[in-house]
Amino acid sequence: MALPLLVDCDTGIDDAIALAYLAAHPKARVSGIVSTGGNVEVGAVHRNNLVLAELLGIDAPVARGAERPLVQEPMYADDTHGPGGLGHAVLPAPSRTGGPRSGAQLWVDLARERPGELTGLVLGPHTNLALALEIEPELPRLLRRLHIMGGAIHHRGNTGATSEWNIAVDPEAAQRVLSVFSSAPQRPVMGALEATESVRFTQRELDRFAALAESTGHPVAQILVDALRFYFEFHEADGFGWSAHVHDPLVTAHAVTGDFAGTRPLAVDVELAGTLTRGQTVGDELGRWGREPNLEVLTDVRPGEFIEHLLTALEAGLAPASAG
Ligand code: BDR
Ligand code: CA
Numbered sequence: 001m002a003l004p005l006l007v008d009c010d011t012g013i014d015d016a017i018a019l020a021y022l023a024a025h026p027k028a029r030v031s032g033i034v035s036t037g038g039n040v041e042v043g044a045v046h047r048n049n050l051v052l053a054e055l056l057g058i059d060a061p062v063a064r065g066a067e068r069p070l071v072q073e074p075m076y077a078d079d080t081h082g083p084g085g086l087g088h089a090v091l092p093a094p095s096r097t098g099g100p101r102s103g104a105q106l107w108v109d110l111a112r113e114r115p116g117e118l119t120g121l122v123l124g125p126h127t128n129l130a131l132a133l134e135i136e137p138e139l140p141r142l143l144r145r146l147h148i149m150g151g152a153i154h155h156r157g158n159t160g161a162t163s164e165w166n167i168a169v170d171p172e173a174a175q176r177v178l179s180v181f182s183s184a185p186q187r188p189v190m191g192a193l194e195a196t197e198s199v200r201f202t203q204r205e206l207d208r209f210a211a212l213a214e215s216t217g218h219p220v221a222q223i224l225v226d227a228l229r230f231y232f233e234f235h236e237a238d239g240f241g242w243s244a245h246v247h248d249p250l251v252t253a254h255a256v257t258g259d260f261a262g263t264r265p266l267a268v269d270v271e272l273a274g275t276l277t278r279g280q281t282v283g284d285e286l287g288r289w290g291r292e293p294n295l296e297v298l299t300d301v302r303p304g305e306f307i308e309h310l311l312t313a314l315e316a317g318l319a320p321a322s323a324g
Contacts, residue, residue: 010038010124024317065103087230107132151281163279265293
């Protein structure tokens, strides 16, 4: 049976690849998408999610999330993801709106509809999941498991000197989610930068995406090529060479298959007060806090195997017959 997932994302170039992977993978079924402001403002994220869902044949509700983070001012990464969030890609207009239901309410409704079955996948800031916990504090027990792309535990940040984007955009929300989910029957799985940055696309992967677009004519394959080109340009300008760190798909594939990385338990919290380190995810390796581990963190990533799996899944799933 396919794994039902609720995907909360700030689409976003690597979020888009993750959505395409989920649509393509026979063992995954997207039951809902929450649009969270992050890489670009929430309206642009929502539009991207609506269009991608339509083109990928994802027949599930897409709900618009909150306008801003819980406490701090919004910030956006259009230098990284492009002004509309998908680099150089030009998207058609969506043919539906997503309706009035909020992102937080979608979390609650889907979790209540199928207690213990839904996997939560957070690929953006935690704002809407934190708001959902205010409506339904039992979410940690209603979900099957939560998987998170976020944090930089033993790694430099990619936003602040020590903070990772998804946490830095809304540290209060992330802190609340990690704290409340410490009571979950299964510890949430976090893929932090030290894991996800081991997945680096080079020209070889860009060529595979271009070949996919060429052979399938699938509109999403072309969107991903145009988006990835922008992502490469950003990484090159940022000093990483002609390549791109592709974060969200690794966490997504691990959630679906349990493969491509190991996990280890760790107590992790979010720094809210630091003048230099606000938004940092701090891991208590030596048990100094006297707390039980609240997360399983991804470790020992096998990037080569993962990248091959991702491309093979996309090549099979975005075949011409599945073009929307
Ligand atoms: C995370 O931030 C976003 O820019 C990416 O989509 C990913 O979810 C990486 O820090
Ligand atoms: Ca993301």
